[in-house]
Amino acid sequence: MSRIVGIDLGTTNSLVAYVDGAGVPRVIPDEAGRKLLPSIVAYTPNGVVVGETARRQLARHPRRTIYSVKRFMGRGWDDVRDEARHVPFAIVPSAEVVRIRIEDREVTPPEVSAHVLRALKQQAERHLGEAIERSVITVPAYFNDAQRQATKDAGRIAGLDVLRIVNEPTAASLAYGLQRLAQGVIAVYDLGGGTFDISILRVKDGVFEVLATNGNTHLGGDDFDRALVQWLLADVHAQHGVDLAADQEAVQELRLGAEAAKCRLSSEERAALTIPFEGFTYHRDITRTDLEQLIAPLVDATLGPCRMALADAGLAAAEIDEVVLVGGSTRVPLVRQRVEEIFGKTPHSQLNPDEVVALGAAVQAQILAGGITDMLLLDVTPLSLGIETLGGIVSVLIPRNTTIPTLAKEYFTTSVDGQTAVDMHVLQGERELAKDNRSLARFDLSGIDPMPAGMPRIEVTFLIDANGILQVQSKELRTGKAASIEVKPTYGLSEEQVSQMVEDSFTHAEADVNARLLIETRTEAETVLNHVRRALAQAMDLIRPDERETIDRAIAALQAVEGGTDRDAIRERTIELNQVTERLAEAMMDAALKGAVASRRADEILKEP
Amino acid sequence: MTDYFEVFGLPRKLRIDPEALQRSFYELSRRHHPDFHQGAGAEAQARALEASALVNRAYRALRDPLARVEYLIALEEGRELREETTAKAKVPMDLLAEMLEVQEALEEAKASEPTEETAAQLREERQRLQERYQAEADALVAAAPEWDAVIDAGGERRGLVERFKQRLAVRAYLRTVIDDLTQALGEDDGRVAHRRH
Numbered sequence: 001m002s003r004i005v006g007i008d009l010g011t012t013n014s015l016v017a018y019v020d021g022a023g024v025p026r027v028i029p030d031e032a033g034r035k036l037l038p039s040i041v042a043y044t045p046n047g048v049v050v051g052e053t054a055r056r057q058l059a060r061h062p063r064r065t066i067y068s069v070k071r072f073m074g075r076g077w078d079d080v081r082d083e084a085r086h087v088p089f090a091i092v093p094s095a096e097v098v099r100i101r102i103e104d105r106e107v108t109p110p111e112v113s114a115h116v117l118r119a120l121k122q123q124a125e126r127h128l129g130e131a132i133e134r135s136v137i138t139v140p141a142y143f144n145d146a147q148r149q150a151t152k153d154a155g156r157i158a159g160l161d162v163l164r165i166v167n168e169p170t171a172a173s174l175a176y177g178l179q180r181l182a183q184g185v186i187a188v189y190d191l192g193g194g195t196f197d198i199s200i201l202r203v204k205d206g207v208f209e210v211l212a213t214n215g216n217t218h219l220g221g222d223d224f225d226r227a228l229v230q231w232l233l234a235d236v237h238a239q240h241g242v243d244l245a246a247d248q249e250a251v252q253e254l255r256l257g258a259e260a261a262k263c264r265l266s267s268e269e270r271a272a273l274t275i276p277f278e279g280f281t282y283h284r285d286i287t288r289t290d291l292e293q294l295i296a297p298l299v300d301a302t303l304g305p306c307r308m309a310l311a312d313a314g315l316a317a318a319e320i321d322e323v324v325l326v327g328g329s330t331r332v333p334l335v336r337q338r339v340e341e342i343f344g345k346t347p348h349s350q351l352n353p354d355e356v357v358a359l360g361a362a363v364q365a366q367i368l369a370g371g372i373t374d375m376l377l378l379d380v381t382p383l384s385l386g387i388e389t390l391g392g393i394v395s396v397l398i399p400r401n402t403t404i405p406t407l408a409k410e411y412f413t414t415s416v417d418g419q420t421a422v423d424m425h426v427l428q429g430e431r432e433l434a435k436d437n438r439s440l441a442r443f444d445l446s447g448i449d450p451m452p453a454g455m456p457r458i459e460v461t462f463l464i465d466a467n468g469i470l471q472v473q474s475k476e477l478r479t480g481k482a483a484s485i486e487v488k489p490t491y492g493l494s495e496e497q498v499s500q501m502v503e504d505s506f507t508h509a510e511a512d513v514n515a516r517l518l519i520e521t522r523t524e525a526e527t528v529l530n531h532v533r534r535a536l537a538q539a540m541d542l543i544r545p546d547e548r549e550t551i552d553r554a555i556a557a558l559q560a561v562e563g564g565t566d567r568d569a570i571r572e573r574t575i576e577l578n579q580v581t582e583r584l585a586e587a588m589m590d591a592a593l594k595g596a597v598a599s600r601r602a603d604e605i606l607k608e609p
Numbered sequence: 610m611t612d613y614f615e616v617f618g619l620p621r622k623l624r625i626d627p628e629a630l631q632r633s634f635y636e637l638s639r640r641h642h643p644d645f646h647q648g649a650g651a652e653a654q655a656r657a658l659e660a661s662a663l664v665n666r667a668y669r670a671l672r673d674p675l676a677r678v679e680y681l682i683a684l685e686e687g688r689e690l691r692e693e694t695t696a697k698a699k700v701p702m703d704l705l706a707e708m709l710e711v712q713e714a715l716e717e718a719k720a721s722e723p724t725e726e727t728a729a730q731l732r733e734e735r736q737r738l739q740e741r742y743q744a745e746a747d748a749l750v751a752a753a754p755e756w757d758a759v760i761d762a763g764g765e766r767r768g769l770v771e772r773f774k775q776r777l778a779v780r781a782y783l784r785t786v787i788d789d790l791t792q793a794l795g796e797d798d799g800r801v802a803h804r805r806h
Contacts, residue, residue: 163647164644204635205635207635207638207639209635367644368644368647369647370645370647370648373645376635376638376639376642376644376645377644378638378642378665402665402669403665403668403669404662404665405643405658405661405662405665406662406665406666406669407659407662407666463658463659463662465643465658466642466643466644466658466661
């Protein structure tokens, strides 16, 4: 059997991991040795690029570079209306699944995510030297059925058989448990780029039993950045009298700068932000206190779910043995402080909070592969499942925090003589009225034999599998005949749509590989061009006029091919330009001016740890 | 309906050692959980899924002493147990009479915004009812040895079942009044309250 990999499909970054021959889970790096693949997808005129290459397109092509798409997975227009205002790409209003418009085409969030998954798949295949077709993918514990299904669809579109959807905090607990780093009753506080989860587990005898989970699928580091950007926009306006709010490129520059500053403020008391805009250079010192004031309400919003999870687990904070931190946003000191306050004990993150979910996914993959037999994860369904009854009231069939897999049976009959079909509306959520809950699907039960009203007895089985995904079966008890069910997912893709997308992805795969290579080559050319231009501006008098002429010719030659699609030509001329500027670089080094070449942009600062 | 006591190989008795129950829950989970049947055929996988779901439901029904009584009553009466299904026993007349005053205050509070004073009274009343609600639960759990003795002696269960049902009915009624009070006080957040079983 082929290997199964574990994937953390994150809002900001994604990772792929596997368990090696010695039984140790490891994150698989890309060719450049990077473990985190930015979950960013850029749709360029030449094809699709993913990750670091796509990130470089963010500021330049904000309308066709998609980030944080996880926030749109399995959502309807009503859920994301607010979100849509904050992203530079266009979200199309629709009655069903959300779509993103990129120039003349529209894509769905699972298709965008599939590009990230495909990149991870290729990364794993290159590293392991074998074809990868099966995976475990993690999702926030608080993801509802539609969001889980959308994630599974994304896997299929990427050519991956998704054997299991695992909750992120529980995956993290598996990584800790494998190394015996956590025992007893543990709370996993997971604050990522776009989502928040709290899960409370009992770890005993190799069994990881989730007692309760809660969270918010629209709360994370992205929101911290957003608060900081709003503050910076106001500051730019105050300092320079310019309103940049409508300038997508400028907002993206600010967002990248804000993100970098936020990260720096986790270890330092202040961070300096310098961003060159057209006509002026914006400079701002940001203190940790500034940041904390901005994000305090967001951090506090995680405390309610913590209390509810404790209540559902029937535990007091004092009964928690250990608190584990997961997700990049738990590096923020204010977050650690609040967690310590609510649980009354110092939280720890012995395993890298960026990697621990992927490592746990790899452990779950190994369990499924039969490689680990002494560990078992018993997870729960995060939201109550019910059906709409008379008067729009929800009748709960499976309460939240029920251990999965689980099932419930419900019985229906007809109200009119000869009626052959019954429909039902399935919902998820904790509210009493159907309209306040998340509509999952409408089911049409048909093929009931005509009988007097009230005679048929139709048994419907609602089964939530180990992925937290609903399956519905039904049968008419008098005839024993299976009634056919047509599912109309409210915010999901139909089977036909997914199949079509799988097909399309094969058609585009080759083009996308070529696009990535071309754009990487172009980006490299642009970087070299920029460096040379800057160096020339600073060190013109260090070289002879004939040397200057050679360099100018090489620049012109590169510029002539840079916008084209001939990758070899761009690469050759980039190398040539590099060669003819060697003397210039030496001269600058001699003049001890080397440091001046590196005038860095915000997105380059980000690459540093 | 399925006998969840049988799933764990237990007699139909109310006193269960929680440690032992958890141990056999883990053991059965290890045997049936779909994680350990990935390599099997589609049919075997479907069977594992159903078996695992049954074990999970059985554990949920039995792990909490109070939920256990509710389940037991349903089992004794051969009903399907559902979250909001309450035993259809009658609420005693004296309790209804006692509640008349509260109900009146409730009606008034619903008709118009309660004054500070009324609100304080309603809160006090709710506190009292919550204590009583808890006392009923304690009484139910405390009756477990009595039930077990009847089972051991092979005696007549009808009387005890009726008594349990009565207490459950009182609890259900109190719950409704408490929820109504919460709503009248404007402290309701529209969430469905789930007890942990």
